[in-house]
Amino acid sequence: MKHRVGRVEGEILRELTKILRKNIRDPRVSDVTITAVECTNDLSYATIYYSILSESVKKEEEAAAGLEKAKGMMRHLLGQVLTVYKVPELIFKRDNSVKYGSKIDRLIAEVKKQDEDRNN
Numbered sequence: 001m002k003h004r005v006g007r008v009e010g011e012i013l014r015e016l017t018k019i020l021r022k023n024i025r026d027p028r029v030s031d032v033t034i035t036a037v038e039c040t041n042d043l044s045y046a047t048i049y050y051s052i053l054s055e056s057v058k059k060e061e062e063a064a065a066g067l068e069k070a071k072g073m074m075r076h077l078l079g080q081v082l083t084v085y086k087v088p089e090l091i092f093k094r095d096n097s098v099k100y101g102s103k104i105d106r107l108i109a110e111v112k113k114q115d116e117d118r119n120n
Contacts, residue, residue, distance in 0.1 A: 012078065013034060019078065026069065
């Protein structure tokens with residue numbers, strides 16, 4: 001069963017990425033990248049994790065609103081290509097790991113710079 005859920009998650013990730021690029025014309029979601037999909041065991045819900053490159057709170061809120069608005073259309077289009085009996089309900093969540101990673105990179109760069117300044 002777990003293997004099937006994993007396969008469906010991969011399929012949803014691939015198809016939603018295509019749908020987001022080709023079918024959703026909302027400019028609010030143009031910077032959105034889908035990073036992961038987690039489905040419940042019965043495939044009734046799919047949590048879609050997404051990232052956005054902007055640090056701006058306004059852009060983040062706009063992207064979330066754009067995804068909410070496009071949710072019905074995305075689910076409909078997903079239903080036409082998925083090999084499951086019932087298309088899962090989509091839940092969008094911001095994936096902060098990309099943001100966290102860039103913060104860590106920035107902190108490391110600052111420490112290196114301070115270290116170089118001390119040694120000179």
